[in-house]
Amino acid sequence: MGTSQSKIDLYAAIRRDHQEGMSQRALQRKHNVTWRTVRRALDGKWPEPRSNHRRRESRLDLYKPLIDAILRADLDAPAKQRHTAQRIFDRLVDEHDAHEISYPMVRVYVKDRRPQIRRDAGIGPQAMFVPQTHLPGAEAEVDFGEVSVILAGEMTRLYLFSLRLSYSGKAVHRVFATAGQEAFFEGHVHAFRVLGGVPRRHIRYDNLRAAVERVLGFYRGRKEADRWTAFRSHWGVEAFYCRPGIEGAHEKGGVEGQIGYFRRNHFVPVPEVASLTELNALVEQWDQDDEARRLRGRTRTVGEYFAGEQHLLKPLPTEPFETGRWFTPRVDRFSQINVRGNAYSVPVRFIGRQLRVLLHANELIVYDGRSVVTRHERLGGRHRSLLVLDHYLEALLRKPGAFPGSTALEQARSAGRFTPVHDKWWAAAKAAHGDAAGTRALIEVLLLGRHMDHEQVVAGLAAAYQAGALTADAVALEARKLAESDGDPVLPARSGAEARATEDEGPTASVTFLADWRLAHLPPDNRPLPSVAHYDQLLKRPGRTAGEKEGS
Known part of the structure; x- marks a missing residue:
């Protein structure tokens, strides 16, 4: 082992401080060392190389050659008649009285040693990668990543959808409250509209539950979700499913690396926004800014490569596809509907009625027939509530005593x-x-x-x-x-x-x-003041003289 560089630096610093006049006791306090260390440094000595510590012996060491022999013998055995870790442990106990070892010790050793023996024999899988060439407009990759954002003053976990073109590296992102099927669909729709087309060959996916109901036994066989099949057919998307688990991660490594880059460069420090709409406006601007990037080994920017690729994408369909899901909940006595485990308020006049709800990735729209009753921002997680104070005002006029402690009032205060x-x-x-x-x-x-x-x-x-x-x-x-x-x-x-x-x-x-x-607010009145002179003639009766008037 080599000499510790940190100790060499320490000895050099002690000598330098001593030359500047610092006493040995001051050197001990400054560098937090003993007097022996100070003395050795001042005597011109250097730290000795670290000693090689002997590996601690294990009770399994005595039996490792026996386990290796069993694993090598398994190389020629039928695939379904090879030793398991449990069987090896039982044989060691029965045939060699290995009572001092335990099954977990054997299991850990077999797990690490079996692949090594197969590789040494030339029959084990080798980690290798074949360079790929991506044609313009042909392929893309899709994945979700988690991000944390201060949303309306509260730290919230959200989901970042990313679709990345394999040729140019152009990526489109969208942030959602969930990673469900609605977000999966809406992320695609947003990306296709920004890109102006759909990849001609295929899009690579892992086995997201929004798309795949079950992984079948044969090679890349999948049972797709019905709505996903309809969505693919509408947009003309051909799906390529990667191998399950970590083994298939490299098959769409471009989008996984892109999500990591986007998160490190645009979500650090943690953004603070008032709503998802505001956050997605920022994300769209960040996507445009990233077109000026130049990927490693490229001579032009992402935007320049994308400009040459865009016209090769398949055109978008003219008819829309409804990405939301319909529900028909009944309004309870608290004037709330329950959708995906969360409660949303509606006006109290709908209590007891059944309404239609269209659930999108970031929004929930409530209908009464064809008219919109209310809209809510979709809640993430479960067992949460979103109440609007305006929905309860008619009931609170009848019950004003319930107003001060109402949940809707507290949420209205929190929202400003x-x-x-x-x-x-x-x-x-x-x-x-x-x-x-x-x-x-x-x-x-x-x-x-x-x-x-x-x-x-x-x-x-x-x-x-x-x-x-x-x-x-x-x-x-x-x-x-x-x-x-x-x-x-x-x-x-x-x-x-x-x-x-x-x-x-x-x-x-x-x-x-x-x-x-x-x-x-009345116009100016310029009319003359009223007069009653015309009514004075009513005081005179015709045919009477002044004397008659006096004698009467």
Whole structure:
């Protein structure tokens, strides 16, 4: 064994510090060594080579020649009549009284030794690879990889779909909440549309459950999923299935290496996004940037090779293929539907009804007949819930006491839809009108969100809170004023102290009573003031003189 380089560096550093005037005790403290080490370094000695430690003997060493002999004899035995590790262990115990050894010791040794003996005999499998040439537009590879992302403030595990053209190295990626069949299909559709065509020869796959139901016994035999067969037929995809397990990984090594490169270069540091839509927009930009890469051994960039390959792809079909899956769940008494182990809310008027649900990789759409009831972002995992506060407002008007502790309210707070401005206005309304009436007033304000933008409603709440107007009508009026002005409301002049006191209350506006607002919007009235002079003639009766009037 050679000398330890770290010790050589240590001795050199001790001598250098000593030459600069450092004492031996200071050298011990600085380098955290004993006085003997310091003394040896200052005496001009170098560390001695490491001693070769004798390998620890094993109780199996005595029987290894016997095991090797049995394994060599198996080379000429019929394939189904060769020794197993258990049989070898039994023979050692019965024929050689090897009671001091154990079966796990024999099993580990046989597992490592049998392939070596077969290779030494020239009949074992040799690890070899044959270089391949990929024609333009002919082949591609597909695989999934896992990535972690801070999604809406929470560390989330997502799945990165990748389709890579074998000739140019052009890859298209898409991030999904799951790696199910919907994501598998939608990843293909997105990739084909970006590439502008489909590989002419085949696409290489491992045995994903989204495509393969069962691996058959004969060579590369597979029983495909029915929807996958229909999808392949629609897009004209020919599938090439790699060998199962680690043995087949090299057959699509291009896409596996591509996923590793993409993850290291674009997901480090961990991205922080608000939604999957935002993340996939970033992924599309990263794919375009990677076209400027030059792969090892290539003279041109990925984008330049792809430009010469694109026109050789098969054209896309004109008719669409529905990648989502249909479900028909029934709405439970909590106004929720359960799809793939997760709960999603729908408006309370559908309780007890059966609705149709179209499940995509990243989205869930609920239909009542042909009309869309609601849309949700698909949840990953199981036993999670996604509730929308707006779906429960009619029920909460009848049961305002259930509003403060509702799960939908907490999720709305977490998503930023229920702001501190809502909380302040709500507290003031409860103090003025009582808990039940104040909560109902807030729910009426939330109902405004069905007809107005969320930002306009929040601005109306802030203005009404400032003016002490704790009714839904006042909030609606201010929100409408903001909508009609197409901009920020006109703010009244306030002192610096007032401005500082209300900085955390959100956007503000002046409050106008409804009657004043209507008068301000009427056109100017230029008519003369009314007169009753014409009615004075009714006081005179015809044929009577002034004297008669006085005597009467």
